[in-house]
Amino acid sequence: MLDVAAQHRALRPELDAAIARVIDHGHFINGPEVGELESRVAAYCGVKHGVGVSSGTDALLVALMAIDLRPGDEVITSTYSFFATAGAVARMGAKPVLVDIDPATFNIDPAGVARAVTKRTKAIIPVHLFGQCADMGPILDIAQRHGLQVIEDAAQAIGAEYKDGRRAGSMGAMGCFSFFPSKNLGAMGDAGMVVTNDDALAERLRILRNHGSQPKYHHKLIGGNFRLDTMQAAILLVKLAHLDAWTRKRQENARGYERLFAAAGLDRRGLAAPAAVYRDAGGAHHHIYNQFVIRTPDRDRVQGVLRAKGIGCEVYYPVPFHLQECFAALGFASGTFPEAERAAADSLAIPISPELAPAQQEAVVAALSDALPG
Numbered sequence: 001m002l003d004v005a006a007q008h009r010a011l012r013p014e015l016d017a018a019i020a021r022v023i024d025h026g027h028f029i030n031g032p033e034v035g036e037l038e039s040r041v042a043a044y045c046g047v048k049h050g051v052g053v054s055s056g057t058d059a060l061l062v063a064l065m066a067i068d069l070r071p072g073d074e075v076i077t078s079t080y081s082f083f084a085t086a087g088a089v090a091r092m093g094a095k096p097v098l099v100d101i102d103p104a105t106f107n108i109d110p111a112g113v114a115r116a117v118t119k120r121t122k123a124i125i126p127v128h129l130f131g132q133c134a135d136m137g138p139i140l141d142i143a144q145r146h147g148l149q150v151i152e153d154a155a156q157a158i159g160a161e162y163k164d165g166r167r168a169g170s171m172g173a174m175g176c177f178s179f180f181p182s183k184n185l186g187a188m189g190d191a192g193m194v195v196t197n198d199d200a201l202a203e204r205l206r207i208l209r210n211h212g213s214q215p216k217y218h219h220k221l222i223g224g225n226f227r228l229d230t231m232q233a234a235i236l237l238v239k240l241a242h243l244d245a246w247t248r249k250r251q252e253n254a255r256g257y258e259r260l261f262a263a264a265g266l267d268r269r270g271l272a273a274p275a276a277v278y279r280d281a282g283g284a285h286h287h288i289y290n291q292f293v294i295r296t297p298d299r300d301r302v303q304g305v306l307r308a309k310g311i312g313c314e315v316y317y318p319v320p321f322h323l324q325e326c327f328a329a330l331g332f333a334s335g336t337f338p339e340a341e342r343a344a345a346d347s348l349a350i351p352i353s354p355e356l357a358p359a360q361q362e363a364v365v366a367a368l369s370d371a372l373p374g
Contacts, residue, residue, distance in 0.1 A: 001312035002182050006355045011238060018234040031230030037237050038193070041177070044159065044240070046170045047195045049202035052228030053209050056155040056178020059192040060088035060125070062226050063151045063174045066194075066204045069094050069122060076116045077125040077153075078108040079320040080340040085127055085153050086321045097121070098322050098330070100337035106130060106293070106347075109339075110138035117142065123149040128157035128168045130316070130349075131184070131250075131290035136162050136171045149173045155192075158185050159247055161286035169195045174205075179236055184250070184290055185243050191232040249354035250289040253361065257292065257350075260365040269372040271296045291316055292352035298373060299346045305371035306350070311364055314349045 008015060022031060038050035053059050069075070071093030077085055079098035086096040099112035106129045113124060124143055126134040136152075143150045150172030154160070157168035158177055169175020179191035196202050204221075207214045212221030261273050272295040293316065296302055306313045320340040322332035334341070350364055 001351055002353045003355050014238045018238050022231050022234050028230050033230050033233040034228050037233040042195055045167050045195050048197045051194045051205040053192045053226040055190040056192040057084040058226040059176035059194045062208050063176055063194050064092050065208050066201055067149045073122040074120040075123045076113055078127045079322045079337050081127040100339045103339045107134040110135050114142050117146050125151050125153050127153040131157050131288040133160050133162040133168050156290040160288045187232040188235050246354040247288050253352050253356050254289050256361050264369045269374040289352050291349040293347050293349045295346045299348050302371040306367050309367045311367050312351055316349050320344055
């Protein structure tokens with residue numbers, strides 16, 4: 001799915017120099033690279049503040065802590081995402097209130113969000129899944145009407161733009177990013193960031209990520225150890241300079257798949273591609289393709305054929321939250337959220353990384369053509 005070694009070989013001199021600088025100055029916790037990365041990511045996202053944290057999961061957790069989420073509170077979110085989205089809510093003792101997805105984008109259905117609001121609702125977490133922004137306009141309207149906080153799960157969407165040009169993470173009260181190695185901007189380990197335009201929230205986030213301490217050994221709040229390592233910040237600074245070029249290459253690869261799929265007639269054989277489902281009529285959504293997800297009713301057999309041919313592929317995600325064993329107490333039965341269940345049954349991610357060569361794309365499409373019926 002992703003050859004991080006190839007990416008690192010191309011950047012090796014820059015990475016070696018960045019790592020050496022951190023070794024030489026010795027400020028491994030809260031070193032100067034952390035502040036520089038925070039400023040640059042904030043500017044990239046179009047916001048005032050970036051607060052580096054230890055992972056994308058901890059970004060969600062500390063954002064929820066910053067709004068003082070309490071046991072008994074409810075947070076509306078998608079049933080179809082990486083586990084951390086709902087897991088962070090549950091870890092706070094609050095209740096994740098799950099909503100089905102829009103079948104065209106895999107993102108949370110705003111109409112479902114509107115129906116899910118209760119007197120206990122405190123926040124909404126829309127997920128910008130696979131690299132495309134959720135439909136934020138109506139979601140923000142719902143939040144404003146009911147006095148709710150919006151925390152964007154932008155873990156897969158750094159640089160993605162909504163149709164009005166705003167970037168992922170800049171529209172709600174806070175935006176949460178993951179720099180897991182497989183992300184478009186990936187560290188060499190776990191790392192994350194919360195971005196915000198709110199001065200008070202930014203200050204609260206900085207205190208919470210360091211055990212709630214300010215000044216040192218004086219604890220105004222109970223926080224956690226959510227600090228971003230200086231070494232990871234230094235690595236990410238090197239990679240951030242290349243992010244736009246990598247995004248353009250992912251988009252070129254997506255267009256390459258479109259052409260190859262059309263030439264092979266795969267749409268007539270039960271395959272739906274992102275080109276068909278993600279773009280609006282004007283092409284306004286700026287998709288960064290963290291994943292390139294196809295849909296086919298023969299998903300499991302197709303996956304088996306691709307893997308047998310040595311082609312990386314992955315199911316994101318095989319079990320929606322409402323059917324996970326750990327959330328059984330929420331009381332959802334199979335069939336409750338049919339669009340998410342369909343996506344779990346028929347979606348498959350294929351390689352889309354910037355390092356993907358045209359010949360490799362051709363091999364993927366040839367394998368798909370062999371695997372699909374007809």
